[in-house]
Amino acid sequence: MNFKVLFRTILFLLTLFIVIYTAMVNTQEIVFNFPLLLKEPVKAAAPIIFFAIFAVGVFGGTLLNAGGGKTKGGGDAKRK
Numbered sequence: 001m002n003f004k005v006l007f008r009t010i011l012f013l014l015t016l017f018i019v020i021y022t023a024m025v026n027t028q029e030i031v032f033n034f035p036l037l038l039k040e041p042v043k044a045a046a047p048i049i050f051f052a053i054f055a056v057g058v059f060g061g062t063l064l065n066a067g068g069g070k071t072k073g074g075g076d077a078k079r080k
Helices: 003-025 046-065
Strands: 029-032 042-045
Antiparallel strands (some): 029 042
């Protein structure tokens, strides 16, 4: 297994643990304001908002890392 993949997986799980732990400790309802996209504040349980923010970050990171870059080695089309 590639060390880089293992490191990213461990980092992802550590971040997920922090989000889950924070959500477990902060169970009260909070008001979330984001005036750029939302006209009115969202009032919801803290774990729901923490998970939503984490999910947006994961989705954004996936989109940034999942590029359709160039293939290495000249491709298999020439060999066939």
